[in-house]
Amino acid sequence: MKEKTQDKILNSIAMDVKRTLAKEGFRLTLSNPCYARIRGEQAPACPPEDLGLSFYIIDPPIPPVAPFDCITVYVSFENHDMGGICFQLIFCFHAALEPCMEVNEIEAVYHKHDSVWFLNLSDYLSDIEDSFKLSWDTEYDESIEDNLTGWIPLEKYEIIHDIMKKLQQHQEEWLQREKTYAR
Numbered sequence: 001m002k003e004k005t006q007d008k009i010l011n012s013i014a015m016d017v018k019r020t021l022a023k024e025g026f027r028l029t030l031s032n033p034c035y036a037r038i039r040g041e042q043a044p045a046c047p048p049e050d051l052g053l054s055f056y057i058i059d060p061p062i063p064p065v066a067p068f069d070c071i072t073v074y075v076s077f078e079n080h081d082m083g084g085i086c087f088q089l090i091f092c093f094h095a096a097l098e099p100c101m102e103v104n105e106i107e108a109v110y111h112k113h114d115s116v117w118f119l120n121l122s123d124y125l126s127d128i129e130d131s132f133k134l135s136w137d138t139e140y141d142e143s144i145e146d147n148l149t150g151w152i153p154l155e156k157y158e159i160i161h162d163i164m165k166k167l168q169q170h171q172e173e174w175l176q177r178e179k180t181y182a183r
Helices: 002-023 033-038 103-124 126-131 159-182
Strands: 027-029 054-058 070-076 085-093 135-140 144-152
Touching: 002 027, 002 159, 033 070, 033 085, 085 103, 085 159, 103 126, 103 135, 103 144, 126 159
Parallel strands: none
Antiparallel strands: 027 054, 054 070, 070 085, 085 144, 135 144
């Protein structure tokens, strides 16, 4: 009985988050948009009611501060007992590695990522990283994937919306600066 009540509360909170994000204009999907893009496809946007306890936000508002191919946000309520809600802001660098055939070419891209692209990205997002106690992790595989990750306590689920609003605000400020410099 207690477990069913907890499941209802969890589902209710997850639905509230999804509906709020959709109402704010964020497009949500079941599948990772970055993997879809690598396959030459697009992840279809879904209404909140069609999503489960884990979902992705398609193209969150981040300006091109580094040459990433795809950005997405992953949100999961599935393992809330591990520390809350999993939040990941994911940046994929796939195209930069596609033409690489030799080990030295791959290593040169990795070096460029580590010495320039990641620094630009982490500098741009440092306020969000600090404000919401997120941390970086980088994976090197067929793509370079930078993840800004954190666990949000279930009772503070509105932080997800706060992060997304802060991303929008940062992008608007960046676009305004770009307009000013273009004059």
